[in-house]
Amino acid sequence: MATDEAAAPVKRPRVTAEREREVPTATLQALGDTGYEALSMDDVAARAHCSKATLYRLWRTKAGLVSAAVRSSGPVRPAEVDTGSLRGDLITVAERLARHAPEDSRLYAALSHAILTDDELASAVQTALFRPDTEHVMRFVDRAVERGELTHRPAAADFLPQTMRSLAMSRPALDGTLLDPDYLGRFIDDWVMPALLHT
Template sequence: MTSQAAEDPETVAASRRSKITPEREREFFDAVLEQIRECGYESLTMEGVASSTRCSKSTLYRQWKTKPQFVAAALRANRKVRFSGIDTGSLREDLRQAARAAGDWSDKDTRLFQALGHAVTQDLELQQALRETLVDPEIAALREILRRGAERGEVRPDNPALEYVPAMIFGVVRARPVLTGQYADSDYLLRFVEAAVLPALGLT
């Protein structure tokens, strides 16, 4: 007698999904994010990713069902906190290091933001995945840096600029390509922090 589990379509699908190794999954995710950066979200197709990774498109559809689900999974798998671990014991130096770190990844992340700009307004799962991956962890890490500085007495805890430091740093990263056609690299962001952020916090 054939067991119910063996006949259950969800069980069969789960078994098929389990055949994709973590290394192969990473290859798929890297390919989808790079194609978004290069061609834009609207131009991305499951067929294109399948071709570039030498797999069948049915493999991708079986695993992720739709393009938005696939992209959201790739974003979440790519989650990194670039400001994590920055703790020099000095708020000035922490913010300088954060500027350098932001400059190291601003090119790729800004291109990804730009390419996903319209799509994330139409798909809540994509919007949430983008925030979970590229926004919320970095804001939380910056706020932790600022909290430690306030606890050490380097900045007054009621300084009104504290609330806006994440917006200042993220804003200039996103805005510079629009204003000048250049990405905000480490040198630019370091100058910005020293000229605008530190004075706003009273750290001259």
């Protein structure tokens, strides 16, 4: 007959907050090294110094794990940025993109093909990164309307979030260099602001 001790469920140790913060970093490092298709829970667990079972308790699928890691490196939120001008807000976002260009470029390279072939991953990344990215940048535009900088939300604003992200993906491929603040500043002053102010 089983004893009470034998029948009692095994208590698994809880994941510490510090360890949970290490998992996204480990995931992004592994993703950059191997690409999405070759990414394994075993590799991430080894890098994060935790068990594979721990990962599966927190994230049931590889796509879920990757989307959580992508979310951890997500866009600047409107509440964190309010310079008082649309140009200032966009320059602040541009500076963040430039700071994270090395990591982001590897991330996009690792995900680009997988997003086209894996519907679960595509949905997860869109939810974690691209949709919030769009909402946040559009909020900067709406604040400019509220301040009177713009008379309305220009049609050109619809292309702004995708265009800013696409620069991080395309510049390394086109000319072998990463985004930098000067390049993004010229992009905002010479292309973005004229398009927003004159539509």
